[in-house]
Amino acid sequence: MRTLALLLALVAAPFAAHAQQAVVPDGAIVESAEVSGLALDLLSPGLQQEIAALAGQPLNRERLNALAARIEGERPDVVAGVRDAAQPDGRVRVVFLVARISDNEDLAENINARYTVEHVELTGIPDRKISQELLDELQALVGKPHDPTEADRLARKLEAELPDHEVSRRMRRGDESGRIRLVFEIRRSERSRWLRFTPSRSKLVYHQDQGWSGVIDLPIGGRTNNQFNFGFVLGNDDDLVEEYSGYRLRFQNRRAGTERIGVGFELSRFSQDWRDATLAALGATLDLARPYRTRLTFEPTVTVAITPRVRASAGVSTSELKPLDTGLESQHANAFVAGIGYDQTWSRRRRTPNSSRSSAGRRVEHVSNGEQTVQATYEFRAGTEDLDSDLIYQRHLGQARFKAERGGTSFIADFRAGRITGGAPLFERFTLGDSTTLRGWNKFDLAPAGADRMWHQSVEFHHRLFSYFFDAGSIWNEGGERKIRLATGVGFGVLFVGFPLNADDGDATFILNVRFGAGF
Secondary structure: OHHHHHHHHHHHHHHHHHHHOOOOOOOOEEEEEEEOOOOOHOHHHHHHHHHHOOOOOOOHHHHHHHHHHHHHHHHHOOOEEEEEEEEOOOEEEEEEEEEEEEHHHHHHHHHHHEEEEEEEEEEEEOOHHHHHHHHHHHHHOOOOOOOOOHHHHHHHHHHHHHHOOEEEEEEOOOOOOEEEEEEEEEEEHHOOOOOOOOOOEEOOOOOOOOOEEEEEEEEEEOOOOOEEEEEEEEOOOOOOOEEEEEEEEEEEEOOOOOOOEEEEEEEEEEEEEOOHHHHHHHOOOOOOOOOEEEEEEEEEEEEEEEEOEEEEEEEEEEEEEEEOOOOOOOOEEEEHHHEEEEEEEEEEEEEEEEEEEEOOEEEEEEEEEEEEEEEEEEEEEEOHHHHHOOOOOOOOOOEEEEEEEEEEEEEEEEEEEEEEOOOHHHEEEEOOOOOOOOOOOOOOHHHHOOOEEEEEEEEEEEEEEEEEEEEEEEEEEEOOOOOOOEEEEEEEEEEEEEEEEOOOOOOOOOEEEEEEEOOO
């Protein structure tokens, strides 16, 4: 109760001026009664009425303390106390001071013990999928004071028994005052699903030579098997040879009759700006596609999960490219798209004895001892006359990524290679030398109009906030020079400094790279 008294004293700081006055005796008339720290409509109508009815009544501290206990009974996530302050006319002002337990970790540990667990409930999965031993441990919490440490331990054991699920817990008000219902919510993890939603593309990037790039990719609704995203692109100069701004709308369904089949579409409209170096390179090469001022794209796809780890997709992409020269007609880049992807994660767990004991002896827990992830994708796009495309081309892109994590340390190896034949639109051409590839180089120095051949590999080491990387790659057009470029650098958090190793000018490049998605 000392912790409770301290918390209430802090919350009552605005009333400190009254604290120097003498204690108001019982029997003084209550001028007003209010609740501070909690919206009144979060309490039951009956309790609201009883608090309001205090005004005009004689002060009775026993009744006030009972009402404070009722507040805590209805809201197990708070603590409540009573403060009274004498007014100049001899009346008294009553305030019920309320503070959330979760706002103070030390307070939460002390206060939770006063609640008795009335019932333990599991949601999201039938009890038969959990071992009887663990069910017995969960039910053993009933009738005892709530112990967050023990509840967390059992949540970890649930996750160990259900590796394809995520476990969270919360408290609900019990049927009686001072009692709570402890709920363990179990949800199927994204990793275990046959089909997964495309990760967020949101990012904020600054490249010393290329400036700022921003992408906001927001979910705007949906359910477990459906997802809608609306994205704003604000001057993205990081991905392509063009700087583009505009919007993107994406819908994904990952259960079209069965969880092995998903459908989706993406609609986007972007306006383009071009660097002088890019326009100069295009003007000197007649066989490259021409620049455009807007790009409108619609891309429906179907995805099939061949196994839980292997997925294949197919669809159509149609793009209308309005030229910079308003006297020219729009070009259409219409292509068949297909791809296949593989991913696998291995979690290593070690068995460690728990300090607490049961009748069977020392308990054993499974603790994560690292994780390894492999991802690989191949993507094919073909612009064809069958779709009335003005640009005829084929584009191949393969990527592979390996990541090993243990504690605060991780190692990442990434490789990608691409090839284009025919006259692909500029947004399909490859670039290197941005915030994730050949860090330290400038893509407009390497291939200002992009290229039709590319390979790149990188290795990264991260330890908590510190990181080190080494990049190597080459980008060229068919028949051109295949020069290998090297880069290295270090990072701290989201800040990186890259150094081109075999450049004539080896100046460092500063990069800010904040990303909110995952994968490639």
